[in-house]
Amino acid sequence: MPSQTNGSATHSANIAANIQQINTRIDELCHQYHRDPADIRLLAVSKTKPAEDIRSAFNAGQHCFGENYLQEALQKIRALHDLPIEWHFIGAIQSNKTRELAENFAWVHSVDRLKIARRLSEQRAESMPALNICLQVNISEETSKAGLMLNELTGLVAEVVQLPNISLRGLMAIPAKADTLSAQRATFAKIRQALKTLQKTQPALDTLSMGMSNDMEAAIAEGSTILRIGTAIFGARNGT
Ligand SMILES: *Cc1c(COP(=O)(O)O)cnc(C)c1O
Numbered sequence: 001m002p003s004q005t006n007g008s009a010t011h012s013a014n015i016a017a018n019i020q021q022i023n024t025r026i027d028e029l030c031h032q033y034h035r036d037p038a039d040i041r042l043l044a045v046s047k048t049k050p051a052e053d054i055r056s057a058f059n060a061g062q063h064c065f066g067e068n069y070l071q072e073a074l075q076k077i078r079a080l081h082d083l084p085i086e087w088h089f090i091g092a093i094q095s096n097k098t099r100e101l102a103e104n105f106a107w108v109h110s111v112d113r114l115k116i117a118r119r120l121s122e123q124r125a126e127s128m129p130a131l132n133i134c135l136q137v138n139i140s141e142e143t144s145k146a147g148l149m150l151n152e153l154t155g156l157v158a159e160v161v162q163l164p165n166i167s168l169r170g171l172m173a174i175p176a177k178a179d180t181l182s183a184q185r186a187t188f189a190k191i192r193q194a195l196k197t198l199q200k201t202q203p204a205l206d207t208l209s210m211g212m213s214n215d216m217e218a219a220i221a222e223g224s225t226i227l228r229i230g231t232a233i234f235g236a237r238n239g240t
Pocket of ligand 1: 068228
C-alpha cells in the first residue's frame with residue numbers, strides 16, 4: 001500500500017504489534033504455569049478508543065472486544081457491523097438498559113443481581129444463541145465496587161441457571177490494586193476456589209474472567225480463562 005508512513009498507519013501497526021506481543025506473552029506464561037493456551041481467550045478492552053482502533057486490532061487477528069459504556073459500545077457495534085466481532089459487555093449495568101445488552105452482545109461479564117439476569121433472559125431473542133453471562137464478584141470486598149459478595153453466590157447461581165435464554169459461564173472480578181505477584185495471586189485464588197465450589201453442583205461453569213494489563217501473570221497462574229486487556233493493546237486512555 002502506498003501511504004504506510006502516515007500517523008494512523010503507524011498507530012495501526014502499533015496495535016498489531018501489541019497484540020502479537022501479548023499473545024506471545026500469554027504463550028510464555030502458559031508454558032511457565034502449565035496452562036493450555038487454548039483455554040485462554042484474549043478480550044481486547046476498547047473503551048474510549050475509536051472504532052478504527054478496533055478495526056486495526058481485528059485486522060491483526062483479534063476478534064473479541066470488551067466495552068464498558070453502552071451508548072459508546074452501540075455506536076462502535078454499528079460502525080463495525082461488517083466485521084464478525086464477538087462483543088462482550090464488561091461495564092456497570094443499568095436495569096433499564098438490559099434490552100440493548102441482550103440484543104447486541106455475545107457475553108455480559110458484569111451481572112451482579114437476579115433482576116438483571118432475569119431481564120437479560122426475557123429480552124434475549126430465542127432465535128439467538130443463549131447470552132453468555134458471568135457473575136461479577138466483589139472479591140476485594142470494597143464497598144465502592146460493584147459485584148456480589150462471595151457468600152451471596154450460591155443462592156444467586158441456583159436461580160440464574162434456571163433462566164432459559166442466558167447461559168451462566170462463570171465468575172468475573174476486578175480486584176483492588178495490589179503491587180506484588182503473590183498478593184495478586186492470593187486474590188485471584190479466592191475466585192478460582194469460588195468457581196471450584198460452584199462446579200460441584202454446576203459442572204458446566206468453565207469461565208474465570210480475570211486479569212488486566214497489570215495483573216495478567218497472576219491471573220494466568222490462577223486459572224483465568226478470559227483476560228480483559230485494554231492499555232497493553234490500545235495504549236493509555238485519556239481521563240479514565
Ligand atoms: C478498563 C477495564 C479493563 C482493562 O484494563 P487495562 O488495565 O487497561 O488492561 C478490564 N476490565 C474492566 C472491567 C475494565 O473496566
